[in-house]
Amino acid sequence: MAKRFGATAALSGVDLEVRAGEVHALIGENGAGKSTLMNILAGAFPPDEGTIRLDAREFAPRNEADARRRGVAHIHQELSLCPHLSVAENILLGAEPSRSGLVDFEAMESRAAEILGELGREGLDPRRRVAALGLPDRQSVEIGRALAADARLILMDEPTSRLPRESVARLFEVIDRLRRRGLAVLYVSHFLEEVRAIADRYTVLRDGRSVSSGALSDVTDAELVERMLGHAAAPPLAMSARRKTGEVLLETEGISLPPRLVSASLTLSRGEILGIAGLVGSGRTELLRCLFGLERPAAGHIRLRGREIPAARLTSRDQIRGGLGFLSEDRQREGLALPMSIADNVTLTRLDACSRAGWIDLGRQDALADRAVRPLRVRAPGPRAPVVRLSGGNRQKVAVARLLHQDPDVLLLDEPARGVDVGAREDIFREIAALAESGKAVLMVSSYVPELLEVCDTIAVMRRGRLSPARPASTWTAESILEQAVGSG
Amino acid sequence: MAVALLFALLTGAPERYLSAANLRVVLAQTIIVGLGAIGMTLVMVSGGIDLSVCANVALTGVIAALALRDGASPTAAAALGVLAGGVVGLINGLAITRLRIVPFIATLGMLGVARGAAKYFAREQSVNPPPTWLNGLAVTFPSHAWMVVAPGVWITLALAVAMAFVLRRTVFGRRVFAVGSNEAAARACGIAVDRVKIGVYAVGGLFFGLAGVMQMSRLRQGDPTVAVGVELDVIAAVVIGGGSLSGGEGSVAGSLVGALIMSMLRNGCQQMGWPTYVQEIIIGVIIVLAVAADRYRAARSLEG
Numbered sequence: 001m002a003k004r005f006g007a008t009a010a011l012s013g014v015d016l017e018v019r020a021g022e023v024h025a026l027i028g029e030n031g032a033g034k035s036t037l038m039n040i041l042a043g044a045f046p047p048d049e050g051t052i053r054l055d056a057r058e059f060a061p062r063n064e065a066d067a068r069r070r071g072v073a074h075i076h077q078e079l080s081l082c083p084h085l086s087v088a089e090n091i092l093l094g095a096e097p098s099r100s101g102l103v104d105f106e107a108m109e110s111r112a113a114e115i116l117g118e119l120g121r122e123g124l125d126p127r128r129r130v131a132a133l134g135l136p137d138r139q140s141v142e143i144g145r146a147l148a149a150d151a152r153l154i155l156m157d158e159p160t161s162r163l164p165r166e167s168v169a170r171l172f173e174v175i176d177r178l179r180r181r182g183l184a185v186l187y188v189s190h191f192l193e194e195v196r197a198i199a200d201r202y203t204v205l206r207d208g209r210s211v212s213s214g215a216l217s218d219v220t221d222a223e224l225v226e227r228m229l230g231h232a233a234a235p236p237l238a239m240s241a242r243r244k245t246g247e248v249l250l251e252t253e254g255i256s257l258p259p260r261l262v263s264a265s266l267t268l269s270r271g272e273i274l275g276i277a278g279l280v281g282s283g284r285t286e287l288l289r290c291l292f293g294l295e296r297p298a299a300g301h302i303r304l305r306g307r308e309i310p311a312a313r314l315t316s317r318d319q320i321r322g323g324l325g326f327l328s329e330d331r332q333r334e335g336l337a338l339p340m341s342i343a344d345n346v347t348l349t350r351l352d353a354c355s356r357a358g359w360i361d362l363g364r365q366d367a368l369a370d371r372a373v374r375p376l377r378v379r380a381p382g383p384r385a386p387v388v389r390l391s392g393g394n395r396q397k398v399a400v401a402r403l404l405h406q407d408p409d410v411l412l413l414d415e416p417a418r419g420v421d422v423g424a425r426e427d428i429f430r431e432i433a434a435l436a437e438s439g440k441a442v443l444m445v446s447s448y449v450p451e452l453l454e455v456c457d458t459i460a461v462m463r464r465g466r467l468s469p470a471r472p473a474s475t476w477t478a479e480s481i482l483e484q485a486v487g488s489g
Numbered sequence: 490m491a492v493a494l495l496f497a498l499l500t501g502a503p504e505r506y507l508s509a510a511n512l513r514v515v516l517a518q519t520i521i522v523g524l525g526a527i528g529m530t531l532v533m534v535s536g537g538i539d540l541s542v543c544a545n546v547a548l549t550g551v552i553a554a555l556a557l558r559d560g561a562s563p564t565a566a567a568a569l570g571v572l573a574g575g576v577v578g579l580i581n582g583l584a585i586t587r588l589r590i591v592p593f594i595a596t597l598g599m600l601g602v603a604r605g606a607a608k609y610f611a612r613e614q615s616v617n618p619p620p621t622w623l624n625g626l627a628v629t630f631p632s633h634a635w636m637v638v639a640p641g642v643w644i645t646l647a648l649a650v651a652m653a654f655v656l657r658r659t660v661f662g663r664r665v666f667a668v669g670s671n672e673a674a675a676r677a678c679g680i681a682v683d684r685v686k687i688g689v690y691a692v693g694g695l696f697f698g699l700a701g702v703m704q705m706s707r708l709r710q711g712d713p714t715v716a717v718g719v720e721l722d723v724i725a726a727v728v729i730g731g732g733s734l735s736g737g738e739g740s741v742a743g744s745l746v747g748a749l750i751m752s753m754l755r756n757g758c759q760q761m762g763w764p765t766y767v768q769e770i771i772i773g774v775i776i777v778l779a780v781a782a783d784r785y786r787a788a789r790s791l792e793g
Contacts, residue, residue: 065679080677082670084737085663093667094678098660145678 011036011047011208018153023175023185025195025216028205029228029421034188035391037205038155041186042074043067055152065094073146074155077419079138081130088112088126091144115144118181119174136167143174153184158419160194164280172198192221204228225422245457246270248306249323249441250410252291255300261286262465264300266443268410273432273442274470275452277481278462284445285329287467288412291443292326293319304410320349325408327399329415329445335399336387342398343369343383349406372401375434376427393424400428404435411435413444417451429455449478461485511756513638517629519752520641521546521700521707521716525723526730526744527645527652528696533727534656535689536669536736537592539581542697542720544603547713549574549701551611554711557618567623567702574698575691577603582690586683600720607713616711626706641703645745648696653741665689669736725772726751729779750775 011033018024028034040047043061052059054071061067064074081090088109089096097107112126121140130138139159146154156175160168175198178185189195195202196216203213204227212227250268255261261283268274278284290297293316302309304322316326328334336345343362346369347354354364366383373383376397380390387398396419403411416432417425432455436442446452452459453473460470461484468484525542532539553570557563577599584595625632627641636643656662664685667675676682705711728734729750730743751772758768 064677068677069679074677080671080674082667082674082737084670085666089663089667093675094680096660096663101659101661103658103660103663149678 014210018184021182023199025199025202026188029423032205033208071152073151077157079142083131090141091148115147155186157188245272251303253301255297257286257297264467268441270439273436273456275456275459276445278485282462283465284462288414323409325403325406325411327413331399338388341384346372346401346405372405393420396420411442449481513629515752515756516642517639520627520703522722523645523748524700526726526748528693529723529727530739530744532693533732534669534739535665540596541599543716544600545577545697546701546716548603548607549698550705551607551711551713553702553705554616554618563621563623570702571698575695578694579691582687611713623706624709627703649741725776
C-alpha cells in the first residue's frame with residue numbers, strides 16, 4: 001500500500017495484518033507514516049496503491065462515515081464529540097432510535113447505558129452533557145460510539161497522550177474488554193511500556209514502510225527501538241555531565257495560585273536544567289504560567305536577575321523583554337499558528353530581527369528560521385511549508401525552534417517532548433542541553449520520569465500544589481520521585 | 490419580567506405601561522422580529538447565520554401584495570409569500586453547501602439580490618393591494634374581541650411551540666444541534682450534514698417569508714424598501730435568548746423572550762418620550778450585557 005502527498009511519499013509499501021480479538025500496536029518515529037496509515041484505514045483519503053481487506057472482503061471506504069458504516073471506527077487524538085449534546089446522543093449520533101421522525105429518548109438512553117456497561121463505565125450518566133465531562137469520560141463516550149456503530153476494528157491514535165496517569169489503567173481495562181468481545185484494536189503509541197502493557201502484537205513503521213512485525217513477547221525494547229530508528233539507539237545522552245552553574249537568574253518564593261498551586265519556591269541559575277516532576281494536575285503547569293505572566297499569582301515573589309517583579313503588574317510582554325521564553329504544553333491551541341509557515345512561526349516572537357521599518361525581509365526571515373530549525377532536524381519541504389502539514393514531532397520541533405530564535409536567557413518548558421517519538425526526543429533534548437551549556441537556564445516540566453533523570457541537573461517534585469526543594473538529579477531515583485509525587489514517602 | 494417592571498417604574502405611569510392596551514401594542518410589534526427569531530434560532534443552532542432576512546421580508550411582502558393586486562385569494566397570496574421565502578432560503582442553503590461559501594458571505598450576497606428583486610418586482614414603488622382579511626393579521630386590536638391579541642401573535646406562538654418541539658424532540662432537530670456543535674463529528678457519524686443545512690436555511694426562509702407577509706399586513710402594502718436592518722434585530726433576539734454565533738446553543742423560547750425584551754425597551758423609551766438614539770444605545774448595551782452574563786454563567790457551570 002502506498003500514499004503520496006505531492007512530491008513527498010508518506011507511505012510506500014506497508015503490510016499490516018490485524019486479527020480479531022487482538023490489540024495491535026503500531027509504532028514508529030514521527031513522520032514514519034502512522035497517522036497517514038490510520039487516516040487511510042479510517043477512510044479520510046484513499047491509498048494510491050495497494051488494497052485493504054476487512055473480514056476477507058475488499059475495503060475501499062469513500063469517506064469516514066462510509067468506513068464507520070463498514071465497521072472501522074477512528075478514535076481521534078483530539079476527540080470528535082458534540083459538546084452541547086448528551087452522552088447518549090453522542091454515542092448514538094447518526095443512528096438515533098426514533099419513531100416517525102421523533103427521537104425515542106428512552107430507548108436511546110437505555111441503549112447508551114447498556115453500551116457504557118459493556119465498557120465497564122456504568123457510572124457515567126447517559127443524560128449528562130458532554131461539555132461537563134472530563135477528558136477520560138469523553139474518551140469512553142467516543143469508544144462507546146464505536147461500539148454502537150458495531151465496529152470490527154477500532155483505531156486509537158495515542159489515546160493516553162492527554163490522559164492523567166490515573167485514568168490510563170481504566171482506559172486499558174476498556175480496551176481489554178473490547179479485545180475480549182473479539183474486536184480488533186489498532187493502537188498507536190510512543191510509549192513502549194504502554195504498548196507492552198496492552199498490546200499483543202506490533203508492527204513497526206519506518207519512513208513509510210512496515211519494517212517488522214510479530215508478537216511483542218518475542219522482542220525486547222532495545223530491538224524495537226533499533227527497528228524504529230533503523231540503527232541501534234544511541235547510548236543514554238551523557239547530558240548530566242556536570243555543567244558549571246553561574247549567577248542566579250530566576251528566583252521565586254511562595255508563588256501560589258489557588259486552588260491548584262499552593263506554594264512554590266525555587267532558584268534557577270545559569271547553566272542549570274531544573275526538572276519539575278509530579279502528577280498531571282499537581283500545579284506544575286500553573287507554576288510555569290505564573291512565571292511567564294500568563295496567570296497572575298495570588299501571592300509570592302518573583303525575582304528575575306535579582307530584580308523583584310511585582311505580581312500585580314506581571315505580563316508576558318514584560319517577561320519576554322526580561323529574557324524569559326515559554327513552551328506551552330498545548331502546541332495545538334497555544335503553541336503554534338498552524339496554518340502559517342514554519343518561518344512565520346519561528347520568527348514570530350522576534351520579528352524585528354528580520355524586518356526594517358515594519359517591512360519583513362522574507363529572504364532574511366527564511367534564513368533565520370532555517371538557522372533555528374536546522375539543529376533540530378525538522379523534516380519539512382522548506383521554511384515556507386505551513387506547520388499544519390507537519391507531523392506532531394516536527395511541529396514540536398518548530399515550537400522549540402521559535403525559542404532558539406527568540407534567544408531568551410531563561411527557558412520555561414512545559415512537557416517539551418510530549419507526543420514525540422524517540423528520535424525527535426533526542427534531537428530536542430540535545431538542543432536543550434546545548435542551551436544550558438551555553439549559559440542559559442532551563443526550567444522543565446515533564447510527566448516522564450526517566451526523561452527528567454536523564455536530562456536535568458536538579459529535580460524538584462510538585463505534590464498537590466507544593467514544590468519540594470530541588471536536589472541534584474543523581475540523588476533521585478524513579479521510585480523516589482514517584483513516591484514524593486504521590487505522597488507515600 | 491425584570492425589564493417590564495423596570496420600565497413600568499421608570500415611566501412613572503406603571504398602570505399605563507403595563508395596561509392591557511399597551512401590552513397588545515408591544516406584542517403586535519414583536520410579531521415580525523419574533524417570527525424571524527424562530528427561523529434564525531434554527532439557523533444559528535446549526536452554526537450558521539442568515540443576513541438576508543430583511544431583504545427576504547421585503548421581497549416576500551412585495552410578492553404577496555402583487556398576488557393580491559392581481560386577484561389571488563388572500564390565502565393563496567400569503568402562501569405564495571411564505572413559499573417565496575422558503576425558496577430564498579433554499580438558494581442560500583444550496584450556495585452554502587454546493588458552492589462551499591461561508592453562510593455570512595452567501596447570505597450577504599442574497600441580501601443584495603433579494604432586495605434588488607423586490608424593487609424590480611415592485612417597479613421601485615410600493616404595491617397597494619385591495620384590502621382583505623390579511624390586513625388584520627398583525628393589528629393591535631383584532632376584529633374579533635375574543636382573540637384578545639392579533640391573530641399574528643397566536644400564529645407566532647403556535648409556530649414557536651412547533652419549532653421548539655422540532656428542535657428538542659425530532660431526529661432532524663437533534664441533528665441540527667449536532668451539526669452546530671461539531672460538524673466534523675456529525676459528518677463522521679454518517680449524518681448528511683449538507684442536507685441538514687439546506688433544510689435549515691429553507692425552513693428558516695419560510696419563517697422569514699411569513700414575517701414578510703406580516704410586514705405587508707401591517708403596512709397594508711408591499712414596500713420593497715421596508716425592514717432594513719431587521720436581520721440584526723433578529724440576530725440580537727436570538728443572542729439575548731442564549732443562542733451562540735458558533736452554533737450548538739439556543740432555544741426558541743429564549744429567542745422569543747429576546748425579541749420581546751427589545752420591543753418592550755423600544756416601547757418604554759417611546760412612552761417616556763426619549764429620542765430614538767437613546768433606544769438604540771440601550772438596546773446595544775443590553776445585547777452585550779446579555780451575552781457577557783451568558784458567558785459568565787457558562788464558565789461557572791463548567792467549573793462546578
